[in-house]
Amino acid sequence: MTTNDAYAQLLEKLKRVHLLGTVSELLGWDEQVNLPAGGAEQRAAQSAALADVQHAALSDPRLGEALAQLEAEAATLTADQRVVIREARKDYDRATRLPAEFVREKAELCSRAYHAWEQARPKSDFASYAPFLEKHVALAKREAGYLGWGERPYDYMLDLHDPGMTVALIEPLFAELKAGLVPLVRTVLASPKRSQASALRGFPVDKQSAFLREVTERMGFDFQHGRIDVSTHPFCSGTGADIRMTTRFAVDNPLDSLFSAIHETGHGLYEQGLPAEHAGTALGIAAGMGVHESQSRLWENQVARSRAFWRFFEPKWRAAFSEQTAALSSEALYREINAVRPTLIRVDSDEVTYNLHILLRFALERRLFSGELAVADLPAAWSELSQSLLGRAPSCHREGVLQDVHWSGGAFGYFPSYTLGNMMAAQLWYRAQAALPGLESDFESGNFARLLGWLRKEVHGRGRRYALSQLVERVTGAPLSPAPLLRYLSERYLPLAS
């Protein structure tokens, strides 16, 4: 084969893998949004059949041959082609180097551990769950070994979610973040002005839905290539041509559904901004979980919690809910949008204290994988860290080590993405303001096109060419740092506390 033919063959194979992957995603979306209760078992079987087919497509020997040839002839290829090959190699190795027996064992463990977690959580019964967690750590280490990461299993897990991310890179960043965040939280919480409980009640779902649709459309989400539905847990799936987002509604918690939708729209805008012509290759897929989260958080926090954003949307919101908002002042609304209410539960946290939950999890995962911490000692370590970071320890495992689903699926190394995304979002935010003078006054007139255009160019359009830290440096000219996040949180939350 000529180099060109080999490259064409690689692209054709990747395209097929990608298409089958999008079908899997649709099955997953449908499961959360539409599936009748009695269809669950069949859906599991459908997903498993499709996973087999995807695995076969990805481990196609002709894909491997094309890859090997292209790697040998790499010198004659463009930089973009080498990016495609680099990422295809990672996927191909992961599909072909894990023994079938191992893959089966892990799939079975995921299923059993998930059910064990579901049983254990309501009963706060860590002991019954611990053996599954031990097994998951052991399998994760074995998996790292199969793929040549035996010396650095936790880096392997990090790299799975954020290509190029390492413990060595994260540790100093998180230490710096902690040093700034803990006192900031203390100051904010000490303020007598802090709002205590939400006063928003009785917001009809149909009007929430219409308002949220207007907001997401204004942000630039293309409803010709996507939709938003309802599910228990909000998420975003699909690819550029067909993005499926979800949110959830509660009549007494209208900001939750709105900000969930805005968050998912941030993910959706990223996916809609990836170059469609490169769909399925590294040039057309997201850079990683952290970069993805930077997009959702930027829109959710820096943009949609700002005074400028609400200067435009508040009158519309009040018009839609005139009765419910009659007694609410603008300042009270702004304070509600930016309320800081610490909780032991990560997913219920505000954007200020959220990162403390991640620092805790990262520290524990790192020690689990280095062997410094045994699974049996996790609850005690959790309590200790919770006390030092959040100022209190969980009263039961349900509020502590059993609260998250991630580990039950063996998804270690995932949590750090959230905070890496928060850091990157703040860093992008200051860079965008510098690059686009008067950006916030755009928001006051409901115009988000300049920001979106800039993100398209600087982030979305680049696909997976760069690792998160490289991308940040390329876009902002500065290395990845927690300083912009700390600056942003101080600028937004200290005035509310003083």
Added chain:
Amino acid sequence: MTTNDAYAQLLEKLKRVHLLGTVSELLGWDEQVNLPAGGAEQRAAQSAALADVQHAALSDPRLGEALAQLEAEAATLTADQRVVIREARKDYDRATRLPAEFVREKAELCSRAYHAWEQARPKSDFASYAPFLEKHVALAKREAGYLGWGERPYDYMLDLHDPGMTVALIEPLFAELKAGLVPLVRTVLASPKRSQASALRGFPVDKQSAFLREVTERMGFDFQHGRIDVSTHPFCSGTGADIRMTTRFAVDNPLDSLFSAIHETGHGLYEQGLPAEHAGTALGIAAGMGVHESQSRLWENQVARSRAFWRFFEPKWRAAFSEQTAALSSEALYREINAVRPTLIRVDSDEVTYNLHILLRFALERRLFSGELAVADLPAAWSELSQSLLGRAPSCHREGVLQDVHWSGGAFGYFPSYTLGNMMAAQLWYRAQAALPGLESDFESGNFARLLGWLRKEVHGRGRRYALSQLVERVTGAPLSPAPLLRYLSERYLPLAS
């Protein structure tokens, strides 16, 4: 391999084919119900990728080997096992005997002919569409040849939709039906009492939807294993564990959405009644299109257009739409439900004249395949038959030969299923009444469980064991005949005309 191992291997392979097929169906459902406009191209690519995968699964040589061994050892197998093998052989041959080049050619023609039809219909431009139709007839004949039906290509097409159905079987039945139906229609239409136009206006969609949900639940549709949504053209897809039905709503045509939903529920009940443990084999799939249609039509017509049905539902319907129905008498409602309003358009037809449209199409398809009729002469033949059967000829091709989508996809031999289903429905109806004394008084109290139970036992539970005509004979003790349909139409419609 032992016979048992070969049979187990066959079942495993068939299960996989089936699961992938259900994924395809879900993609199709989603396309009609959810897909954003801009996702169409990607969906086509997804469906094509999945079709490839399904084809590979069905033409798996190990499936063929198991089949060949089991056929050789058929004497040691049970009758049920032989049914599974018989149908698997048909599917396997169809997957493996058609040359890849032919399959590609046909797929391309389907796509091009559909677009040609879409263009031609609004312009009544038969000439631009005719070449595609000629090509489709030629390909259908070639396809029949590849599969050993070269001498009887139209029988091949019939068998595709209704296993075992032949021209020789249909022709005398349709001739007898025509002889009875044409004078019946003349009598009904001559009646001065015939209602001329619907007076139902302004039915809110949300209330229609709630009422329709109650009706379909009462009929026995299991919403734990299915759902109903909205699409442009109502349909039913999926399998027992997860049935996806659709209807459509118009505020000024509430009976259309209701009867569409009831029709699709008839299909859904059939699918929900197939033995789940045999899913994917001939013991767990529907007997064919005609039998399927017998179920949808039985519920839609014999059951839901009856006075007994409305004795139960009319008060509920009036309660839901008190304003809209205030001036409507019970008799006027019953007459509206059973209005006979001939039209040149098949899909808009009432149940009395509907079959005339099918007699016309069957006669033309038969002559197209026997070579008695050229595609170029179709419009003239259509007009002539329309005049003799319906009493008038279309004024343009849009109202005639261009009205249906079926032929653009090469789906010849499909139309007869509708009337075969109508015949079977009436035949089952009289048998059910004999077997279940007082059946109609069940309906008056909203109870359909006895009828559904009987259908489950006599029809649904039997899967594809029997051809339509065999099944009718087995259930009713009499050969398939149009006499019960003519009797039913006379009993229902003549009293309204006199």
